[in-house]
Amino acid sequence: DPLKPMENSEMTSQLAQINTVSGIEELNSTLEGITSQMDANQALQASGLIGKGVMVSGKDVLLEKDDDGNSYTTPFGIELDEPAANVKATIVGDGGQVIKTLDLGALDAGVQSFQWDGLNEQKEAVASGRYSVQLEVTDAEGEKIESTALQYAVVNSVTPNDRSGSVRLDLGAIYGQIGLNDVKQIL
Numbered sequence: 553d554p555l556k557p558m559e560n561s562e563m564t565s566q567l568a569q570i571n572t573v574s575g576i577e578e579l580n581s582t583l584e585g586i587t588s589q590m591d592a593n594q595a596l597q598a599s600g601l602i603g604k605g606v607m608v609s610g611k612d613v614l615l616e617k618d619d620d621g622n623s624y625t626t627p628f629g630i631e632l633d634e635p636a637a638n639v640k641a642t643i644v645g646d647g648g649q650v651i652k653t654l655d656l657g658a659l660d661a662g663v664q665s666f667q668w669d670g671l672n673e674q675k676e677a678v679a680s681g682r683y684s685v686q687l688e689v690t691d692a693e694g695e696k697i698e699s700t701a702l703q704y705a706v707v708n709s710v711t712p713n714d715r716s717g718s719v720r721l722d723l724g725a726i727y728g729q730i731g732l733n734d735v736k737q738i739l
Contacts, residue, residue, distance in 0.1 A: 595712030607737035610703035623670030629702035637692040
């Protein structure tokens with residue numbers, strides 16, 4: 553208002569506010585650029601997983617036999633938040649029948665993977681198919697400890713920046729898509 557000129561201090565204050573707003577807008581623009589670069593980098597890193605095996609939450613173990621009758625199983629695993637004194641893994645068939653019990657002993661906290669030989673308790677080869685793993689995890693006093701069963705899957709493709717803004721890994725028709733953060737171990 554030309555009839556009511558501002559005091560110098562008011563003018564300086566308004567200029568400082570304008571500069572602050574301008575600086576915040578520039579900072580937001582810079583952060584958007586950095587975020588975009590990080591998303592592209594994450595997608596590029598995830599593409600390196602295509603064709604690789606990963607351990608994700610789940611209880612499946614797949615068993616296949618070759619033409620010579622040799623059995624091949626996918627690994628299974630466990631994720632523990634704390635050390636366990638005793639871990640037992642029971643391989644179970646479709647009807648709930650126990651195929652084999654594996655004593656995995658004491659385990660440290662973290663992610664660990666294991667292999668089943670494809671044999672039952674009588675040391676006979678079992679049929680090809682999908683089996684599941686049931687885990688029994690206890691501490692030194694015999695108290696149950698929380699654990700997460702892990703299953704093996706192969707990454708078929710990567711979808712960068714889906715609707716949720718994250719990278720998705722396609723594990724095929726059986727396991728579907730998961731987020732990159734859901735991978736517990738890369739094999």
